Amino acid sequence: MITLTNVHKAFGPKRVLQGVDLTIDKGTSMVIIGGSGTGKSVMLKSVLGLVVPDSGSITVDGKDVAAGDRDAFLARFGMLFQGGALFDSLPVWQNVSFRLLRGALKRPREEAREIAIEKLRRVGLKPETADLFPSELSGGMQKRVGLARAIAAEPEIIFFDEPTTGLDPIMAGVINELIREIVTEMGATAMTITHDMSSVRAIADNIAMLHDGVIKWSGPVSKLDNSGDPYLDQFIHGRAEGPIEAVR
Amino acid sequence: MNAVLSPLAAIGAAVLGMLAALGRVALFAFDTVTHLFRPPFYGREFAAALVQIGWLSLPVVGLTALFTGGALALQIYSGGARFNAEEVVPSIVAIGMVRELGPVLGGLMVAARVTSSIAAEIGTMKVTEQIDALVTLSTNPMKYLTLPRVLAATLAVPVLVAVGDAIGIFGGYIIGVTRLGFNEAAYLKNTVDFLELWDVTSGLLKGAAFGFIVATMGCYYGMNSGRGAQGVGRATKTAVVAASVMILAANYLLTELFFTS
Ligand SMILES: Nc1ncnc2c1ncn2[C@@H]1O[C@H](COP(=O)(O)OP(=O)(O)OP(=O)(O)O)[C@@H](O)[C@H]1O
Ligand SMILES: [Mg+2]
Numbered sequence: 001m002i003t004l005t006n007v008h009k010a011f012g013p014k015r016v017l018q019g020v021d022l023t024i025d026k027g028t029s030m031v032i033i034g035g036s037g038t039g040k041s042v043m044l045k046s047v048l049g050l051v052v053p054d055s056g057s058i059t060v061d062g063k064d065v066a067a068g069d070r071d072a073f074l075a076r077f078g079m080l081f082q083g084g085a086l087f088d089s090l091p092v093w094q095n096v097s098f099r100l101l102r103g104a105l106k107r108p109r110e111e112a113r114e115i116a117i118e119k120l121r122r123v124g125l126k127p128e129t130a131d132l133f134p135s136e137l138s139g140g141m142q143k144r145v146g147l148a149r150a151i152a153a154e155p156e157i158i159f160f161d162e163p164t165t166g167l168d169p170i171m172a173g174v175i176n177e178l179i180r181e182i183v184t185e186m187g188a189t190a191m192t193i194t195h196d197m198s199s200v201r202a203i204a205d206n207i208a209m210l211h212d213g214v215i216k217w218s219g220p221v222s223k224l225d226n227s228g229d230p231y232l233d234q235f236i237h238g239r240a241e242g243p244i245e246a247v248r
Numbered sequence: 249m250n251a252v253l254s255p256l257a258a259i260g261a262a263v264l265g266m267l268a269a270l271g272r273v274a275l276f277a278f279d280t281v282t283h284l285f286r287p288p289f290y291g292r293e294f295a296a297a298l299v300q301i302g303w304l305s306l307p308v309v310g311l312t313a314l315f316t317g318g319a320l321a322l323q324i325y326s327g328g329a330r331f332n333a334e335e336v337v338p339s340i341v342a343i344g345m346v347r348e349l350g351p352v353l354g355g356l357m358v359a360a361r362v363t364s365s366i367a368a369e370i371g372t373m374k375v376t377e378q379i380d381a382l383v384t385l386s387t388n389p390m391k392y393l394t395l396p397r398v399l400a401a402t403l404a405v406p407v408l409v410a411v412g413d414a415i416g417i418f419g420g421y422i423i424g425v426t427r428l429g430f431n432e433a434a435y436l437k438n439t440v441d442f443l444e445l446w447d448v449t450s451g452l453l454k455g456a457a458f459g460f461i462v463a464t465m466g467c468y469y470g471m472n473s474g475r476g477a478q479g480v481g482r483a484t485k486t487a488v489v490a491a492s493v494m495i496l497a498a499n500y501l502l503t504e505l506f507f508t509s
Contacts (some may be wrong), residue, residue, distance in 0.1 A: 051382045071386045079384045085377035089369075098385050103288065149385075 001026050001188070002047060002157070011043055016042050017053070024206075025062075029183045029190040031221075033235060034210035035244065041082055043210065044159050047191075048077060060157070065248035075104060078150035079240030082161040083195075084142040086134035092145050093130035096120060099153040119148040124174050142165045142178050147175065151182060158182065160192040163197050176202035197236055198216045200224070209235060211244065273490075276468045277460075283388070283395045293396035301362050301397070301463070302404030306411065308361055309354045313412035316349050317341060317419025325428050337428065338435045339442035341420035346443065346451045350413040352499050355458030358405055359491040363466040366397055367487035370470025379471070383491035389471070398463040405459030406452040413451065450506045457502060458495050465491035 002024040003229050009017040016039035026031045043049040047058055049065055060064045065073065086095050096116035099105050117127045123144040134142055143166055150158055160179060163174040182188050183205075192203050194224050199209060201221065208218035209232055217229045224236065233240030324340045370393055373379050382389050417439060424430040469487035472480045 045380070048384055050383060074384055074386045077384060079381070081377045081381055085381040087373075087378055087381070098387075102290070103386055197335055 001061060002191070003057075003059045004043070004047070005057045005197075007043070007046060007058060007181075008054045009039070009046060010052060010054060014199045015213060017046070017209060020056070020210070020213070020215055022208055022215050022218065024189060024191055026189055027076065027183070027187045028205040029179070029192065029203055031204035031207050032136045032191065032193045032210060033195070033200060034216075035235075036195075039213065040210055041161055043071075044079075044161055044191065044193065045218075048074070048079060048159070075099075075153075076156050078144045078153065078155035078158040080143075080150040080158075080163055082162045084134070084144055084146040086136045086145055086149070091130070092120070092132050092134065092137070093117065095134065095145060096130075096148045096152050098149060105153055110174075115152060116148070119152050120145070120177060122151075123148045124171055140168070140171065144171070144175070151178075154186065155188065158191075160190065162193055162195065164194060164196050172196065172199065173202075179203050197238075200236075271307050273464070273468055276471075277464050280390060280394050280398050280464065280467070282393060284393050284399065285291060285392075288391065290392050290396055294400055295341065296390045297396045297400035298404055300365075301358070301401050301459075302407060305358050305361055305404075305408055308357050309408045309412045309495040310368070312357050313345070313350060313416035314419040316353055317345055317416035317421075318423045319463065320344055320349065320416075321420035321428065327372035334428070335438070337430070338420070338423055338438035341424075342417050342439045343447055345416040345420070345500070346413045346448050348451075348499075348503075350416055351409045351451045351454035352495065354400050354412045354455065355405065355462065355495045355499075356492055356507075357410065358401070359462050359465075359488060359495060363462050363491040364484050365488050366463060366466025367470040367473075367484040368480055370467055371473030371483040374471060374473045375475055375477075375479060390462045394464075394467040394471070397467055398460060401463035402456050406455035408449075409452055409455035413448065446506075450502075453506075454499060454502050457498055461494045461498060462491050465494065 002022075004020050004022045006016075007017050007020040020043060022030075022043075031041070034040050044052055046053050047060075047065060049070070052066070060073070060076075086092075087098070087213065090098070093113050093116040094101060096119050097112040100107055100112040100115060101109065113130070117130050120127065120129055120138070125144055129137070129141070129145070134145065137145065143163070147160070147163055150160070163175050163179065167175060179190060179192060180203055183190050190203070192199075192202070194200060201224070204221045206220050207224060208216065209216045211231055217227060217232045219227060224232075227233070230243050233239075234244050240246055320341050321337055324337045324344075325334055328334045328336055328340075370379075373382075373393070379389050379393075382392060421435055421439070424435050425432050466488045469483040469490070472481035
């Protein structure tokens, strides 16, 4: 279980998170929605300790994320970065199996390579992709390699920052299914940021909407269409008119 | 009153800023060294850094030394002619090369080549979130990126300096023999007779210090790069300037330490 309590984060004068409260139960899929620049990525990174909150507490299974053994803590996580964040000095397969080539999960190179190719297949990439370098891939392919890397070591908790942006509709469908599968079959806990409403419905057990630095609405996916919340309604229907200003 | 003091205040602020930066660099350097004694050690990255920093810098350092040795021979010859001391050319070229010009010019050339590429590479990794990705993959960027480069540079630059010394002396020899009318055997004998072991080792020690500076500055400014292409550009420029100035300052301090007692 991941719990954020009254989390604040500002960058200089810019107050991004202003008291975020959120709970994600073990083995469920949480989808975070919200306008561009509202701090969704910052929220994800603060759970991983990549961004240190100014105040508030973040716990995973009741333990503060800032305390204790960082390596053991991070070994439980997988993360897909919004920009992919692939290591451009390494070929694709070594990116995917990065964790399997060193550290606690280290295994023989041949085996790590096979696992990488299998994970690539799951995100819809051919085995030939394995020996290319990230700079030789299209944006959508890079995204999927990032996804393969996030799931390669089969972590218990996986964060996806916009997994389907830049993908064609069919590939987006494949990825949505994959994320759903990882949660239901492998029992992983997932937190996904997306702007794609069809992804939201395909992936989510629960949904939280970040706006003005706080969670404006959260609830199960079944309540999405009759929440009665004007902010959420405006957002999911993509209306220019409403309580959320178009220029922020 | 304020108008009088404000330039002073500006100078004071700049000095304080510089001292603070120096402090942060020192902490960073110390942190890097401590990782040497805490596993894991990434051998593959170390080997790649050795090739990048050592092997691929050989042409630059070699050419620099060759031309410097030649120019030095010409200078000493024409300067020495003023008091009929042309015969000191071989020994002064050798001593000047191994004690001073080999390490300093070699260090500066490596700073231009290596510090810039390290700072740009790590800076780009920083702004494209690759450093964050490393952390989430349970890999410490100080161990994976910084230590291999710093260690490789500290070990490789002395070797580069040694090669540069030899090439520089050879450059002086060529000019001495072909242009200044020295006897070949006499030139070599003069070089060897007057060169002491400490002349050479002190230069190599300088090289190690400069190698450490070169890689540490590249890594430090890369890791602390600002956002975007502009941030990486600024980090790269600052890293090269800082490394060069620190090499010159360290050279003075080490010379003071080695040769005044
Ligand atoms: N390291 C940083 N330094 C300064 N400002 C930052 C930093 N990281 C994020 N910000 C700012 O915080 C705000 C939120 O950024 P964040 O990336 O979390 O947005 P987001 O909700 O993920 O948006 P998008 O949907 O466009 O990805 C932005 O205004 C951004 O400029
Ligand atoms: Mg984002």
